[in-house]
Amino acid sequence: MSSQPRRRRLEVEQIGDVTVVNFIDRKILDEQNIQVIGDQLFSLVDQDGLRKLLLNFGNVEYLSSAALGKLITLNKKLQGVGGRLVLCNIDPQIYEVFEITRLDKFFNIQKEEQAALQAF
Amino acid sequence: MPITVANTMNSPRDVRPTVAADLTIPSDAAEARRIQDEIEQHLHARHVSEHDIFSIKLALEEALVNAIKHGNQMDRAKKVHISYQLFADRFDVQIADDGGGFDPNDVPDPTAFENLERPCGRGLMLMRHYMTEVVFNQRGNRVSMSKVFHSGGNGKK
Numbered sequence: 001m002s003s004q005p006r007r008r009r010l011e012v013e014q015i016g017d018v019t020v021v022n023f024i025d026r027k028i029l030d031e032q033n034i035q036v037i038g039d040q041l042f043s044l045v046d047q048d049g050l051r052k053l054l055l056n057f058g059n060v061e062y063l064s065s066a067a068l069g070k071l072i073t074l075n076k077k078l079q080g081v082g083g084r085l086v087l088c089n090i091d092p093q094i095y096e097v098f099e100i101t102r103l104d105k106f107f108n109i110q111k112e113e114q115a116a117l118q119a120f
Numbered sequence: 121m122p123i124t125v126a127n128t129m130n131s132p133r134d135v136r137p138t139v140a141a142d143l144t145i146p147s148d149a150a151e152a153r154r155i156q157d158e159i160e161q162h163l164h165a166r167h168v169s170e171h172d173i174f175s176i177k178l179a180l181e182e183a184l185v186n187a188i189k190h191g192n193q194m195d196r197a198k199k200v201h202i203s204y205q206l207f208a209d210r211f212d213v214q215i216a217d218d219g220g221g222f223d224p225n226d227v228p229d230p231t232a233f234e235n236l237e238r239p240c241g242r243g244l245m246l247m248r249h250y251m252t253e254v255v256f257n258q259r260g261n262r263v264s265m266s267k268v269f270h271s272g273g274n275g276k277k
Contacts (some may be wrong), residue, residue, distance in 0.1 A: 029153075065182060068242050093174050101246070
């Protein structure tokens with residue numbers, strides 16, 4: 001188990017009233033790693049009070065079902081405060097994971113960031 | 121090129137694996153990661169297709185997380201036993217934990233409407249989708265998975 005300080009796993013920028021999040025990790029794996037990423041995503045809502053989150057998966061090559069779990073929790077959290085979550089730039093292999101688990105219809109998934117920004 | 125997959129795990133085999141290993145690790149994510157990286161390197165070295173490597177990596181991740189988290193209840197003292205064999209046309213892996221086992225039929229369908237919002241329960245489904253064959257032992261603490269390779273992939277397995 002790592003005892004190093006938690007480094008930032010997310011790159012966050014504001015475009016209008018939408019918060020665009022890029023992942024620093026190319027592979028969203030490992031329970032521990034996913035826990036930290038999840039916590040950093042949740043704090044955007046809980047601590048920073050952000051309500052419109054756009055997750056850009058452009059950098060992500062790989063993720064596991066535990067990561068899907070965090071996205072579901074994030075989605076619920078945002079809905080609970082009248083916010084919205086949109087995902088974009090998901091590569092076809094990763095998109096298949098969403099399709100298999102029927103989460104492609106559950107989340108708002110857009111092809112690219114430009115289109116996604118309009119989806120709010 | 122059509123590929124028949126019947127009885128892949130019971131066919132007589134007179135072909136030796138290119139690479140084979142039998143390993144035991146503690147229930148630790150970093151240890152599991154080390155084995156996964158090792159397997160990935162072997163797959164790359166043998167020019168297994170990108171999609172097949174993706175599929176194997178995903179199934180391995182799910183199976184190892186299941187073994188550590190559910191099978192061994194995150195108890196570092198409990199072991200995970202991993203054996204794998206890489207052939208020219210397929211990859212086989214067997215993962216066993218020291219836990220009491222479970223009944224794979226007890227896992228609810230994660231795509232059912234009432235389960236869609238649950239944060240967990242998808243690992244088994246992903247393993248079954250991405251691997252050619254997934255078989256559990258009677259007790260449910262050992263899974264054998266097999267991936268028959270597709271060359272020049274034109275889509276799904």
